[in-house]
Amino acid sequence: MSKVLVSDPIDQAGIDILSQVATVDVKTGLKPAELIEIIGEYDALMIRSGTRVTQEIIEAGTQLKIIGRAGVGVDNVDVPAATRKGIIVVNSPEGNTIAAAEHALAMILSLSRHIPDANASVKRGEWDRKTFVGAEVYKKNLGIVGLGKIGSHVASVAKAMGMKLLAYDPFISTERAEQMGCQLVDLDLLFQQADYITLHIPKTPETTNLINAKTLAKMKPTARIINCARGGIIDESALAAAIKEGKIGGAALDVFDSEPLGESELRSLGKDIILTPHLGASTTEAQVNVAIDVAEQIRDVILGLPARSAVNIPGLGPDILEELKPYMQLAETLGNLVGQLAGGRVETLTVKLQGELATNKSQPLVVAALKGLLYQALRERVNYVNASIEAKERGIRVIETRDASARDYAGSLHLEATGTLGTHSVTGALLGDKEIHLTDVDGFPINVPPSKYMLFTLHRDMPGIIGKLGSLLGSFNVNIASMQVGRKIVRGDAVMALSIDDPLPDGILDEITKVPGIRDAYTVTL
């Protein structure tokens, strides 16, 4: 049974899902050295923001197939190191969107009305109404940096509160921003005009220290900054200095350069600053959402299925995956089949996406075909993450072509593998209730669902040949489950595809090719 390590607090709903397919160990608060010592036993690791998954931990995770981040940001995972080792990294892109957006909105209002400090003063027994005179957000400019999922929800609520919305996001169109009631502006203008600046961007080399002494100097002296995105996007000492010197009005921070926050001058800035311990996603609802979302993906990967929100599989988003999932299985089966027919070392794989598969969204099918092709060589070590890298390292040239006009089936996939032993091709489609069918082998039309053990022959279409092959297989106690012949012309060349109940015993292939009329025979295990 597979083993999953949960190294941060995760809602029980997630643990229950994982327990259906694996032994689950919950061990929170591990030191890096302790994690390194035990990670080698586990097939999957599930984390929140508390665990930093370094290259060292990934190297020690010799069995790891998947790292699941129950949340959005994966900046606490060395994703390139995981990708190099073929480890899938998944997150929950939407599970905590509302929670994080509502936390940012709560910060805006709390900061404006000094709620945390006013509350503390009443609890101390005071009744001070002068110190805590606040400001209204109505008709104030809110500058949203990052108009993605969280930024967009903040925008819609802030709009309802009567705020004027400015947004900066280089990857969002003006039309999309306008739909959300935001005026898309450049960053300098946003800094100059905003009364509130809220950050909803990932931490990347471009966004690190985006708020620094220079950018703080551009802001209004009353501007308030909210960071519920990531620590490190703000230079904390420059921010503390700007608040102390009255260069800006205040800040509300949920995330910090180093967490938990240690000694910091931010703690001593009074009512102009609010600090929360990375609570953006800490609602009951969000924790259930992210735990279920990520646990389901870990379960799927353990069961050999693709994950819907893998961050290191290019082009595979949840909606695309939903559509492509059955075709990914088709691509993988065909890749595995053509690799075995080609035998030897494959040098070129041509992937032809036909009919409705000839869209740009179909890129993951090429990866799935490569995964199938490399399965014989790498077994479980090849997956959707590393298939392209492994193919490249083996010098396999991949040619991708598209033919939207092909109309034999709604969508079909044609693979051709050329290697040291020659060229073979297979075509397949999904028929009926999305059942995989082989529709062509080496240019000969057939229509068979693939089975675990198969035998293919290339032979002369002539009387008696099927009977001879049947008797030969019978003499070796091989039971035929189904058989079909594909030919282009009567008494020309033909292909026979047989499904057999057991693997073909050693030595029998040579006997088959000795049958008069049979030129070649191939056995495959799918």
Ligand SMILES: NC(=O)C1=CN([C@@H]2O[C@H](COP(=O)(O)OP(=O)(O)OC[C@H]3O[C@@H](n4cnc5c(N)ncnc54)[C@H](O)[C@@H]3O)[C@@H](O)[C@H]2O)C=CC1
């Ligand atoms: N405090 C907390 O507990 C939580 C924090 N987060 C943080 O919030 C961030 C945003 O989350 P989502 O909205 O779900 O992500 P998202 O991916 O939907 O949106 C991020 C947006 O930032 C934009 N962006 C990227 N680089 C940018 C740049 N240099 N300048 C301006 N915009 C840029 C992208 O175009 C995108 O629209 C996450 O990266 C995560 O770090 C998320 C959830 C909870």
Ligand SMILES: O=C(O)CCC(=O)C(=O)O
């Ligand atoms: O796990 C958490 O509570 C933090 C959530 C977070 O920061 C994220 O989802 O990016």
